[in-house]
Amino acid sequence: MKSNMAVPPGAASVLAVIALSGCASGPNPDDPYEDFNRQMFAFNDSLDKVVIEPVAHGYRVVTNEPIREGVGNLTDNLNEPLTFVNHVLQGQIPDAGATFGRFVLNTTIGIGGIFDPAAAMGIYRTKEDFGETLGKWGVQPGPYLVLPFLGSSNPRDLFGKGGDIALNPLNYPEFESDDEIRMGVAILGGLNAREGVIEAIEEVRNQIDPYTTVRRLYDRTRAQDIANAPIQPEETEKLSESELDF
């Protein structure tokens, strides 16, 4: 097993802090660790503003759209085996077959996944991870969490991330400088993804309460990914008399 499968340094202490901060229940039943989460959200946001966002802007300057698309295709292709495994675990055999076909086609004809000839043939990318598999199996997400460096999560998805590392077949082959190469690909993929959401994150920062926006978006997106279907927000409020008074 490779070193990147190990529990991230500091994870235990982070979980301990979460557990302790959770003793004082927050005012929001949907977000019992809100105080802790907001602190981590502010930390991550500051880190992003100071380090990641400027680098993403620089990356945009020195690359063009075809290059960024190629990088995105490459990193997505490296996740296809993980998607394949999770399709199997979810009993979605036709999707697993399609994913396997995509990986073979794109890795060969698509030159290591830089290009996406499979999509041109009508075999489109699906994405599954172990957090979604757990959700499909009926595991509840648990409380919303924001973790330093990792961002939005919940206990199910946090456990799922560990599962993703363990389940991805591409994490097992050993070769010279394998850790460095995997790290480099992960950083490049992350940078490429961050570049793609420069405007979206700026828009989120321009909300009244960016934290609430991100929390709601994360919960809804994950629920949608697990259901593989649109999830509409629940209309909990009834129409007030004043609204109908016209």
Next chain:
Amino acid sequence: MKMFRKIGLRSLAAAAVLAAATPAAFADKTSEAYVQANANSVLKVLNDQSLSQTAREAKFSEYMNKFAHMPTIARRVLGVNGRSISDPDFDRYYKTFQVYAMEVYEVHFDQFRGEELRVVGSKDDDDRRSTVETVIKSSQTGKDTKVYWDVLRSQDGASYRVRDVGVDLGGSVLWLAQEQQAQFESFLNRNNGNIDKLIGRINVLLADMEQRKKDGRGSAIKQNG
């Protein structure tokens, strides 16, 4: 302005005719006609190059105030706080909210500037409420986007109000007023319901929006194109 009024009158006339023709059920067709005519009018205002920026914004604001009932929306997005706020506090908040809401709606509608909205269906939620489904091409992405309209009908059945607008984001609908309500409530809850802090926060965002306009940066959504 004439065109503006003309379209408004046409839509009201069309709504009245359709309402008379289908008196028994909540008029899906009339609410559809209302949305189709009025939403397209709003989009035309945004694309009216004969107007100055200031005149365009004024007209957009005027039309939105007719299309939706802004004081009701302003109170609704406060959530439970909207029931207890004093009238003077609400008035101060409303002045700021109205400007903010117009800016936000303008940004969202601007991505459909110059495009024609089509009604593709609707459903009655109850006897005075209907959800109208429309499709419009984004002028930025070139893709069709579904936009939903939560429409209320007046007691006499002669007029309508848009209660909320939902934009489809890849299968998940983002209802603008609902999202605003979640954020406003959360903000107020964390600030002991202090309306002045909320007004202050809105003013910070408005100042940022104004600075963007001066810098020619537009909104983040506009840049996305």
